[in-house]
Amino acid sequence: MPAVPTPTRRRRTEPLRCTGCERGVDCLGAALDEGSAAGRMSRTGLERGDHLYRMGEPSDSLYVVSGGAFKSYVVTPDGGEQVLGFVLPGDVLGIDSLTHPHFQSSAVAIAPARVCRMPAEAIRLRIGESPDFRERLTARMGREIQRLQRLLHLGRCTAEQRVAVFLLNQSAQTEGVGFAGRAQRLPMSRRDIGQFLGLATETVSRVFTRLQDSGALRCRRTSIEIRNVERLMEIARVGLPLRRGG
Amino acid sequence: MPAVPTPTRRRRTEPLRCTGCERGVDCLGAALDEGSAAGRMSRTGLERGDHLYRMGEPSDSLYVVSGGAFKSYVVTPDGGEQVLGFVLPGDVLGIDSLTHPHFQSSAVAIAPARVCRMPAEAIRLRIGESPDFRERLTARMGREIQRLQRLLHLGRCTAEQRVAVFLLNQSAQTEGVGFAGRAQRLPMSRRDIGQFLGLATETVSRVFTRLQDSGALRCRRTSIEIRNVERLMEIARVGLPLRRGG
DNA sequence: CGTGCGCTTGAGACGCGTCAACGTGCGTGG
DNA sequence: CCACGCACGTTGACGCGTCTCAAGCGCACG
Structure with a gap:
């Protein structure tokens, strides 16, 4: 585009x-x-x-x-x-x-x-x-x-928080309130997500990887599956480490 | 408050x-x-x-x-x-x-x-x-x-840009379009400004000092005077160094 | 004339952006 | 059917801007 x-x-x-x-x-x-x-x-x-x-x-x-x-x-x-x-x-x-x-x-x-x-x-x-x-x-x-x-x-949160909130919103929007562990398709590119969340493409990619390593997520390109909703919600609530920049 | x-x-x-x-x-x-x-x-x-x-x-x-x-x-x-x-x-x-x-x-x-x-x-x-x-x-x-x-x-800009845009808006809003070098009163605290722009109080203070040192501004607590509108507009437009974080 | 809150200034740490290289899937054409 | 190209995604190294922590300052208040 x-x-x-x-x-x-x-x-x-x-x-x-x-x-x-x-x-x-x-x-x-x-x-x-x-x-x-x-x-x-x-x-x-x-x-x-x-x-x-x-x-x-x-x-x-x-x-x-x-x-x-x-x-x-x-x-x-x-x-x-x-x-x-x-x-x-x-x-x-x-x-x-x-x-x-x-x-x-x-x-x-x-x-x-x-x-x-x-x-x-x-x-x-x-x-x-x-x-x-x-x-x-x-x-x-x-x-x-x-x-x-x-x-x-959202703009005041850490990268993890932004991505977590984004994924939860996306999931809730496409599947209604109940978002189970079903794989779904993300139509937008990493670049789009980054420009939406105010993050560099590379950062989005890194967060995805990190979330996957921690078992909260499973993703392969445009296909994505939330494996641990509560963990994502916890991240979204408090952020992983702290607020930002330090 | x-x-x-x-x-x-x-x-x-x-x-x-x-x-x-x-x-x-x-x-x-x-x-x-x-x-x-x-x-x-x-x-x-x-x-x-x-x-x-x-x-x-x-x-x-x-x-x-x-x-x-x-x-x-x-x-x-x-x-x-x-x-x-x-x-x-x-x-x-x-x-x-x-x-x-x-x-x-x-x-x-x-x-x-x-x-x-x-x-x-x-x-x-x-x-x-x-x-x-x-x-x-x-x-x-x-x-x-x-x-x-x-x-x-605004949330994707440098601290300088945010403050510059904020000051220009504030000035335009209180005095109409023509904002001359008249001193005005900022009713909000540095903390408020920071929470508005997504910056720490200290950063707001530092930017104010820097803008004052460069001659674009004259401020003393709540009293503020824009001495070089064009400079502020230039900062607001392009940002001083680059986008953010690096 | 004290006292407190807001503002300023400094030092250090760290998250994220930039730059760069590589991997991977997909479409195109030979 | 395979070779190639290209766009997208991933991973690493590094630097910078801003946050945090901490102390000092000054105005406005009682």
């Missing part, structure tokens, strides 16, 4: 109705696809590496991820990437740009993905007529604020 | 109408104090060290700061404080808890302060009847998301 090479492109876009969708009525899209906003959504497929949108482009919609995985990031003044988060099915993309005419971040697929597009004008319509939709949208923004606040705290 | 000693208390609360308020019509309070929500606001004064609210308490309102300064923070699992930001007149307090039944962070006055309380039920009323108020509130949440995203990036 280099800086500019691949253009922002969206493939195989088609109209969409949410009735009968496997995501069910809890989906934000289902709440939108009613009233005067009904029938305005569309679904798009993306390949790994495709950008859904780029920072600076006109922002005219919100997206519900219905499959695959995305990386949300901003390019820092010095040319680096700051990963804001990984976005999985059920999550919403573009909510940080909802109040801006241009996207404030970029989103790129890190696995073959599908999204449901909710056009801005449909959102505006639905906001005006549905208190329920309003509340869901506001709740999403509130959750994003919470997430960023927690992320802020 | 220790962890628990002083209880959450609000002094001298009185009813309030926004007509004739010096903050003018751009204030979120003025937009609330209309329609069926009119006349429901109240104003409270706080002393330095008073808590406006604490994390975990039932959250039933939003506050517009009309004077003084606040520190917003959360207590981390290990007992430390993570400062989320300093809140100045015109800013809104409690927006991160708007979608929650309980406050998700604490707010304490770091200088004698005044706030205008906007009760949750009044907000709900006004949201239902005023698209303008809705948009303002959503815009506030969007700005908070943006702020936290930038803060996230």
Whole structure:
């Protein structure tokens, strides 16, 4: 996923109705696809590496991820990437740009993905007529604020703590609350994880190795299995040695 | 401002109408104090060290700061404080808890302060009847998301960069865009600044000294004067040596 | 005029970033 | 089907920035 090479492109876009969708009525899209906003959504497929949108482009919609995985990031003044988060099915993309005419971040697929597009004008319509939709949208923004606040705290922890928290979150997000010793697939690279957690790629790799040596983890490239949840939670809680830098 | 000693208390609360308020019509309070929500606001004064609210308490309102300064923070699992930001007149307090039944962070006055309380039920009323108020509130949440995203990036910078950015922001916020070489007052302690920027108190102090020695700054305790804005901006942009840790 | 808290300054330790080299899986083309 | 290339991952050596610990300083308070 280099800086500019691949253009922002969206493939195989088609109209969409949410009735009968496997995501069910809890989906934000289902709440939108009613009233005067009904029938305005569309679904798009993306390949790994495709950008859904780029920072600076006109922002005219919100997206519900219905499959695959995305990386949300901003390019820092010095040319680096700051990963804001990984976005999985059920999550919403573009909510940080909802109040801006241009996207404030970029989103790129890190696995073959599908999204449901909710056009801005449909959102505006639905906001005006549905208190329920309003509340869901506001709740999403509130959750994003919470997430960023927690992320802020992560930035003050040791490498072990960051990775432990990341793995636990990832596990909880993909498998629900009960994360057993089942192997799962990490769609993002070590580099992505590092840019998310504020660590060098090498450090992420070293921590993975260390966790594996201690028996808390079993991982081979993108496949990963948590073997000792409690140990990870303990690390996440107190950190292994101390706070940071000394 | 220790962890628990002083209880959450609000002094001298009185009813309030926004007509004739010096903050003018751009204030979120003025937009609330209309329609069926009119006349429901109240104003409270706080002393330095008073808590406006604490994390975990039932959250039933939003506050517009009309004077003084606040520190917003959360207590981390290990007992430390993570400062989320300093809140100045015109800013809104409690927006991160708007979608929650309980406050998700604490707010304490770091200088004698005044706030205008906007009760949750009044907000709900006004949201239902005023698209303008809705948009303002959503815009506030969007700005908070943006702020936290930038803060996230700050966490990856050198100590010099963090302090430089902090000082420039602080200066811009208190004096508007044009920040000349006028001395201003920093209401927060070195410890607060450190907990905000993710630095040890001693490091903050050292950076201040270094910036002063280089002629970019003149500071004596809480009084501070930016003597070379461009130098600070240069530091903020590229960082002095390199990224971090090496 | 004491007393305490916040700020400053110094010395030492250490985690993590950088640089560099090697291993490994995967896709491509001969 | 194998050889090759390339991107990603791993491992090691080393240096630097910042944290910790500790002492001294100075302003503001009673």
